[in-house]
Amino acid sequence: MSHSPGTSRRQLLRTCAGGVLAGRTLSGQGRTPSSRVVIARDRALRGGGATPDSSRLLKLLDRAVQSCFDTGSAAEAWHKVARPGEVVGLKVNCLAGKGISTHVVLTQAICERLQQAGIPRKDILIWDRLNDDLDSAGFRVSVDRNGIRCVGNDEWGYEEELLVHGSAGSLVCNSLARVCHAVINLPVLKDHSIVGVTLALKNFFGAIHNPNKYHMNAGDPYVADVYMLPPIRDKVRVTICDALSAAYEGGPSYMPQWTWPFNGLMVSRDPVALDYTGWQIIEKKRAEMGMKPLKAEGREPKYIATAADARHRLGTCDPARIEQIEV
Amino acid sequence: MDRRRFLETAWLPCLAAGGTGLGAAAERQDDRQFIAEAKFYEKLAHKKIKCVLCPRECVIDDRERGYCGVRENRGGIYYTLVHSRVCAAHVDPIEKKPFFHFLPGTLAFSIATAGCNVNCKMCQNWEISQARPEQVRGIYLPPGDVAAAAAQSRCASVSYTYTEPVVFLEYVLDAAQACRAAGLKSGVVTGGYIKPEPLKELCRRVDAIKVDLKSFSQKFYSEVVNGDLKPVLDAIVTIRSLGAWCEIVYLVVPTLNDSEQEFRALAHWMRSDLGRDVPVHFTRFHPQYLLKNLPPTPLATLERAKAVADAEGLRYVYIGNVPGHPAEHTYCPNCKEKVVERTGFSVGAIRLRNGRCERCREVIPGIWKM
Numbered sequence: 001m002s003h004s005p006g007t008s009r010r011q012l013l014r015t016c017a018g019g020v021l022a023g024r025t026l027s028g029q030g031r032t033p034s035s036r037v038v039i040a041r042d043r044a045l046r047g048g049g050a051t052p053d054s055s056r057l058l059k060l061l062d063r064a065v066q067s068c069f070d071t072g073s074a075a076e077a078w079h080k081v082a083r084p085g086e087v088v089g090l091k092v093n094c095l096a097g098k099g100i101s102t103h104v105v106l107t108q109a110i111c112e113r114l115q116q117a118g119i120p121r122k123d124i125l126i127w128d129r130l131n132d133d134l135d136s137a138g139f140r141v142s143v144d145r146n147g148i149r150c151v152g153n154d155e156w157g158y159e160e161e162l163l164v165h166g167s168a169g170s171l172v173c174n175s176l177a178r179v180c181h182a183v184i185n186l187p188v189l190k191d192h193s194i195v196g197v198t199l200a201l202k203n204f205f206g207a208i209h210n211p212n213k214y215h216m217n218a219g220d221p222y223v224a225d226v227y228m229l230p231p232i233r234d235k236v237r238v239t240i241c242d243a244l245s246a247a248y249e250g251g252p253s254y255m256p257q258w259t260w261p262f263n264g265l266m267v268s269r270d271p272v273a274l275d276y277t278g279w280q281i282i283e284k285k286r287a288e289m290g291m292k293p294l295k296a297e298g299r300e301p302k303y304i305a306t307a308a309d310a311r312h313r314l315g316t317c318d319p320a321r322i323e324q325i326e327v
Numbered sequence: 328m329d330r331r332r333f334l335e336t337a338w339l340p341c342l343a344a345g346g347t348g349l350g351a352a353a354e355r356q357d358d359r360q361f362i363a364e365a366k367f368y369e370k371l372a373h374k375k376i377k378c379v380l381c382p383r384e385c386v387i388d389d390r391e392r393g394y395c396g397v398r399e400n401r402g403g404i405y406y407t408l409v410h411s412r413v414c415a416a417h418v419d420p421i422e423k424k425p426f427f428h429f430l431p432g433t434l435a436f437s438i439a440t441a442g443c444n445v446n447c448k449m450c451q452n453w454e455i456s457q458a459r460p461e462q463v464r465g466i467y468l469p470p471g472d473v474a475a476a477a478a479q480s481r482c483a484s485v486s487y488t489y490t491e492p493v494v495f496l497e498y499v500l501d502a503a504q505a506c507r508a509a510g511l512k513s514g515v516v517t518g519g520y521i522k523p524e525p526l527k528e529l530c531r532r533v534d535a536i537k538v539d540l541k542s543f544s545q546k547f548y549s550e551v552v553n554g555d556l557k558p559v560l561d562a563i564v565t566i567r568s569l570g571a572w573c574e575i576v577y578l579v580v581p582t583l584n585d586s587e588q589e590f591r592a593l594a595h596w597m598r599s600d601l602g603r604d605v606p607v608h609f610t611r612f613h614p615q616y617l618l619k620n621l622p623p624t625p626l627a628t629l630e631r632a633k634a635v636a637d638a639e640g641l642r643y644v645y646i647g648n649v650p651g652h653p654a655e656h657t658y659c660p661n662c663k664e665k666v667v668e669r670t671g672f673s674v675g676a677i678r679l680r681n682g683r684c685e686r687c688r689e690v691i692p693g694i695w696k697m
Contacts, residue, residue, distance in 0.1 A: 095390065154461055162453075162616075169448075169617045193375075193388060210457050212396040213446045216553065253388040255373060 035273040035316045036323040040064035041264035045244065051105070052244050052263075058109045061240070063327045064267040065113075068238065075116065081237050082182045084118035089180030089235075090126045093188050093203050093242075094137035099254030101137035102186045102242045106265075110184060110240065111148055126150040127175040129206045151175065158209045166311070168225035170208035177231045185236050185271070189243035189262060189278050191251035195219030196294045196301030198252055199278045200239040200271035201314070204232045218299045224307035227271065227314055239274050241266035248285040260285065272307045272315025273322045279304060360467050361412040361460065365398055365405040366497055367525050374403035381444045381493055381520050382558040395494040396459045397442035409440035410498045412465040414455050415489050418480045420672040424516050425647055427657060428606055428693025429535040429572055430484055431667050432674035435514060436477035439489035440465065440498065444520055445554040447541060448617035449580060456490040470498070470505035477511050483697055484534070488516035496525055503532040512697065519562040520554050526565055534694060535572035538563050542577075542584035543593040551583060551618075560596070567601050572694050574606045576647065579624045579632060581612065590632045594639035603642045604692045609633055610647030630654075661689035 042060045045052050062074035069077035082088045090110060092102035111124055122145055128134050131141045131152035142150050158171035159178070176183065187203035194215045195202060201223045205211035208229075214222030227233060243266050249258035262281075268274040279301055283293055294300045307314040316322060367380040374389040378398060385393030387400045397409045419437045421430050441463050443456035450456055455463050468476070477485050485506050487499045492515045503513040512534040519538040521529070530536070540559060541552045548556045566573045577593065579585050597605060609632040611624040629646045633654055636644040646654035650671035657667035664686040668675030678685040682695050 097390075158462065164617060193386070209459070209462055210396065210446075212392050212394050212459075213457065213553070215394070250373065253374070253390060 034068075034070075034323070035268070035270040035321055036068060036070070036325060037266060037268040037270070037273050037277045038064045038067045038325045038327055039243075039264055039266050039277070040067070040327045041262070043263055045263040046261065052103065054105050054109065057105060057244075058112070060265060061106070061109050061113070064240070064265045065238070067325055067327050068267040068269065074113075078113045078117040081184065082114060082117065082119055084120075085123075086119065086181035087123045087125060087179055088114055088119055089176060089183045090124065090186055091176075091183055091203060091206065092126055092128050092134070092137070092139070092186045093198075093206065094128045094133040094139065095206075095252050096188075096190075096254040097136040098138055099256060100188055100190055100245055100247050100251070100259055101133075102188055103244055104138045106240075106242050106244065107139070107186065110186075121148045122146055124148045125175060125179055127156075127173070128152055129211075130154050153206070153209075163229045163231075165228040166225035167222055168208075168214065168229065170210055170226065170229065172229060172231045173207050173209075176207050176235065180235060182237050183232075183235045185239040187239065187241050188246070189241055189266065189281065190247035191249050191258070191282055191294075192299070192301075193251060193253075194299060195223060195303065196299040197275065197279045197282055199241060199275045200268075201227050201275050201303065201307055207232060218302060220301075220303040221306045223301075223303035224309075224312045224314065227307060228312055233314070236271065238267065238269050239271050241274060241278060243278075243281075246282070246285070248282050248289065249291060270315035270322075272304060272317050274315075275301070275304045275307070276317040276319070277322060277324060358408065358461070361410055361465070362406050362408055363410040363497055365407050366500075366528075367522070368405040370403060374400070376400050376403065376405045378405065379522055380496060380525050381522060382555060383444060384522075392459075395442045395444045395491075397440065397494050407495065407497050408460045409442060409465075409495045410501075411467050411469045412440050412460055412495075412498075413438050413468040414441050414458075414460070414463045414465040415439040415452075416468070416476075418482060419486065420674075421484065421486070421514070422669060422672040422674065424486055424488060424514060424537055425576065425608055425610075425645075426514055426535055426537055426572075426574055427608070427645060427667070427669070428574065428643070428691070428695075429514060430512065430694060430697070431657075431669075431677060433483035434481060435484045435486040436473070436480050436482040437486040437488050438468070438473065438502075439487070439492075440495040441490065442494040443491040443518075444494050445491070445518055445552050447518075447553075448551045449578065449612060450616050451613075452489050453616045470502040473502040474505040474509040474511055477506065478509060482511070484512040484514050486514045486516060487533075488514075491520075492517050493521045493525070496521075496529065500528065500532050507532070510697070512694070518552075518554070519559040519566075521558070521562055523561070523565060526562055527569065530566055530569040530571040533571060535574070536566050537574045537576060538566070539576050539578065540593070542580075543589050543596070544584065547584050551580070560600070564600055567605065573601075574608065576608045576610055577632070578610050578612050579628055580618065581621050581624055581628065583621075585624070585628050585632075587631065587635060590635040591639070594636040594641055597636075597641055598639050603640055605641075606643035606645060607636060607641060608645040608647040609636075611649055613648070626652075657691065659684040659687060659689050659691065662687035666691055 066074040071077040094101040153173040192198040243262040243264045246262040308317045441460040514535040642660040655669040
C-alpha cells in the first residue's frame with residue numbers, strides 16, 4: 001500500500017488495528033435502526049446563482065440530520081454519527097465531474113459539523129474510486145495526515161483478502177477496510193443507464209476493485225450483495241444523499257439536459273428505504289417529463305427489493321414501513 | 328530489448344503470482360503509453376459507445392468502462408488501456424497452455440495484461456484477470472520487444488494467456504504481426520467469448536488458438552462463468568473453418584459440469600461440428616477463487632470423460648493436470664504408436680516425420696515445425 005509520505009508502516013498498521021476494534025464495538029449501529037427518510041429542501045438554496053449558498057446549506061443539513069436521528073438538537077445528532085477517536089470516512093460520488101457529483105460545499109459542511117462533534121480534521125477522510133474523479137469534481141486530493149485527507153482508491157489500493165457474499169467476490173479498498181471506523185455515505189440522486197438508479201446502495205461500487213463485473217441484470221443481486229460485505233454493511237452510519245441537483249436520465253454521466261435543481265438532501269439510516277424513496281422521486285420526474293418508467297426501459301432497480309429480502313435485510317422498501325418526513 | 332528491460336520482465340510473474348499486485352496500489356505509471364483507440368466499437372448518441380468486441384456488447388457512457396474493465400469511453404472515443412501493458416510474463420513449456428499439437432517440446436514466451444470479459448468462479452488467475460489495469464503492476468512491452476524477448480528466451484512462439492487475450496486484442500494483433508516478421512509463431516489461450524469479426528482478424532494473425540470451453544450447458548455459463556455458451560461454440564467453429572490450429576480444454580468441475588450426459592453432448596457436438604481431429608483436454612480442477620468448497624476432480628471422472636469422447640470417435644483425447652497419466656501422450660489413431668511422449672510439461676520422444684507417424688505414416692494433424 002502506498003500511503004501518505006508522513007505515515008510510517010507502523011502507524012498505518014496501528015490505524016488498521018484500531019479500525020478492526022472500533023468496527024467490532026459499533027457492530028450493528030451501522031445497520032438500519034430506523035427506516036425514516038428525511039427529505040430536506042430549500043427553494044432559495046441557490047439564491048440567484050448556480051452555486052448553493054453554504055450557510056443555507058448548513059442549516060438544511062442540520063435540519064435533515066436532526067430529524068433523521070430524532071434528537072433535540074442538530075449537535076446531538078452529529079454526536080450520534082461518530083464519536084471522538086474514530087476515523088470517519090465520507091464516501092463521495094465523483095464519477096460525473098462537477099456537473100452531477102457530490103458537492104464540495106456539502107462535504108465541507110459535513111466536515112465542519114464533524115469537527116464540532118469532536119472529530120479532529122486528521123480523522124476525517126474523503127474518498128472515492130480515483131484521484132482523478134475527486135479532482136474533476138472539485139475536491140483537492142491530499143494525504144497530509146494533519147489535515148482532512150482526500151484520496152482515491154487508486155492511491156491507497158485494496159485489501160488482499162477476497163470478501164464474498166452471494167454473487168459478489170471483491171477486494172475492498174483500504175480506505176474503507178483499514179482506515180475508517182465509521183462512514184457517511186454521500187451519493188447523488190441520479191439515474192443510471194444500466195441499473196436504473198444509483199443512490200445509497202450502488203455508491204459502494206466505488207469501494208471495490210471490480211465494479212464493472214456487477215452491472216448485469218440491472219445490478220440485481222450484485223448491488224445488494226456488495227453492500228453486504230462486512231466493511232460496508234457494518235461501518236455506514238448514515239446516508240446523506242446529495243440532491244442539490246438530480247438527474248432523471250442519462251446517468252451516471254452528466255447530461256445537463258436531464259438534470260434538475262432539486263435543491264434538497266435525503267438523509268436516512270436505512271439505505272434501502274432511501275433508495276426506494278429516491279427511485280420514486282426519479283420516476284415521478286421522468287413521468288413529468290414524458291419519459292417511460294425505468295421498468296419499461298428494462299432497468300427497473302430490482303436490487304432495491306433484493307436488498308430488503310430475507311437474505312440481506314439491509315432495510316425496507318415497503319412504502320408502508322418507510323417513515324418519510326419532509327423538513 | 329536491453330538486459331535491464333528483460334530483467335524487469337522477469338520479475339513480473341512474481342508480482343502476479345505472489346498476490347502483491349492488487350493488495351497494494353500499483354505504482355504510478357505514465358498511462359498514456361498504454362492507451363490506443365479500440366478497434367471494435369460503434370459510436371452512439373450523447374458520447375456513448377457500444378463495444379462490439381465480445382458478445383456482451385456493452386453500451387458505455389462517457390468516462391466509464393465495460394465489463395472487462397480495461398477499455399474506457401473518453402469523450403465518445405473508446406480506448407484500450409492495456410496495449411503493451413504486460414502484468415505477467417513467463418517462459419513456459421508450450422505443454423502448459425496446454426497445446427499438444429503445436430510445436431511440442433518448445434518454449435512459449437507467455438504474456439498477459441489485466442482484465443477478462445467473463446468472471447469464472449474457478450479462475451486461477453483472478454488477481455490479474457479480475458483487476459483493472461491500474462490495480463496491478465505492469466511494464467511497457469511494445470510488440471517489437473515481445474518478439475525480441477521471445478527470441479532472446481529461445482522461445483518458438485509467444486502465447487497470449489493467463490487472463491483473456493480478447494480484452495487485449497489490439498495488442499495481440501500487433502504483437503503477433505511483429506512475431507511473424509521475426510519468424511515466431513503466436514498462440515492464443517482464450518475463453519472464446521468474442522464476436523465473429525474480431526475473431527476473424529485474430530485468426531488471420533495468429534497460428535493457434537486454444538479455447539477453454541467451460542462447460543456444455545448454458546446453465547453453467549450463466550451461473551459459473553457469467554457468459555453464454557453459444558457464442559463460444561460459434562467461435563470454435565469459426566476458428567476451425569478459418570484454419571488456425573485449434574485445441575479445446577474442458578476443465579472438469581465436480582458436480583457442476585461433470586455429468587456423463589454433458590460429456591456425451593460435448594463429444595457429439597465436436598465430432599459433428601468440428602470433426603474428429605480437434606484435440607480435447609479434460610483437465611483436473613483444483614479448488615480456488617470462489618469455488619473453494621469443491622474438491623479436486625477425481626481421476627475416475629476424468630477417465631470417464633475420456634472414455635465417452637473416445638467412444639464418440641474423437642481421435643485426440645487427453646487428460647490434463649494429472650502428471651504421469653498415460654492419456655498425456657499423443658497416440659497415432661491408426662497404429663496406436665505413442666508419437667509424442669509427455670510427463671507433465673516435459674516432452675520425451677517425438678516419433679513424427681513431416682507430421683506423420685513414423686511407424687505407419689498416418690497424418691497427425693497439428694503444427695509440428697517452426
